[in-house]
Amino acid sequence: AEMSVFGAGSEQGRPPRLADVPPGVSHCIPEVSAGGEGVFDNWYATPVMLDFKQTEITMEWEELLAAGPQCADRSRLLAAVERGVPHALRARVWLRFSGAQERLEQHSQVYTNLHQRVNSVGDADGAANNVQEQIEKDLRRTDVNADDGESIDALRRVLCAYAYFNPTVSYVQGMNFIASGLLSALPEEAAFWLLVLVVQYWLPDHFTESMSGNHVDCCVLDTLLLERLPALHAKLQSLEVSAQLLTARWFLCLWS
Numbered sequence: 593a594e595m596s597v598f599g600a601g602s603e604q605g606r607p608p609r610l611a612d613v614p615p616g617v618s619h620c621i622p623e624v625s626a627g628g629e630g631v632f633d634n635w636y637a638t639p640v641m642l643d644f645k646q647t648e649i650t651m652e653w654e655e656l657l658a659a660g661p662q663c664a665d666r667s668r669l670l671a672a673v674e675r676g677v678p679h680a681l682r683a684r685v686w687l688r689f690s691g692a693q694e695r696l697e698q699h700s701q702v703y704t705n706l707h708q709r710v711n712s713v714g715d716a717d718g719a720a721n722n723v724q725e726q727i728e729k730d731l732r733r734t735d736v737n738a739d740d741g742e743s744i745d746a747l748r749r750v751l752c753a754y755a756y757f758n759p760t761v762s763y764v765q766g767m768n769f770i771a772s773g774l775l776s777a778l779p780e781e782a783a784f785w786l787l788v789l790v791v792q793y794w795l796p797d798h799f800t801e802s803m804s805g806n807h808v809d810c811c812v813l814d815t816l817l818l819e820r821l822p823a824l825h826a827k828l829q830s831l832e833v834s835a836q837l838l839t840a841r842w843f844l845c846l847w848s
Contacts, residue, residue: 650678661689682777692785703781706753723763727751734768750784764799766844773848809843810836
């Protein structure tokens, strides 16, 4: 007997059959004869198709992860970001290159302690109860499966923990969408620390009473529209629609 192209033995001269195909390899569905008789016994398996582009992107990110944020070439890193991060690597990439991994390791008990504080809130603590009530209202408005109790509970815990971690900002609408996006790829504690970075370092002054950071970013976007897309800018002005009106929520939600 000789080895078939599928890695299984087959008698010489006989077309490969279903039993010759190893698990995981797709194959063509056998056709039925025009007369409605039995299945033809001459089907051939299709070759395994590899997505070489995604494989190349994955290998590039694996090399960047091995180099680490301090040693990775910046131009190479930016090029990889433009091509996207494979979903299977997002947790590792987000944590490693954001700095959240370091905070997670250096403050391993913070998230647990915050939960203990949240669970110990009494009826007399009106401010804390008001925050939790607002979070409860927004949980169902977030893009989370309403029937997925585990996902909703995780989102609640992350948002309540941040409200206690940063009482000056506490909880602001928009954080729920960011946290939900982070939880789609990260465990709870990791999502919490990345939320800390987003709110305090990457979107400074967005989640404040004045929302000055949001206002500045919207003004910058309006200037860019005037420079790069003047026709669109003129159209918005003719409609008396400002860039801030359209994009303020996008900035707060980090396009999540």
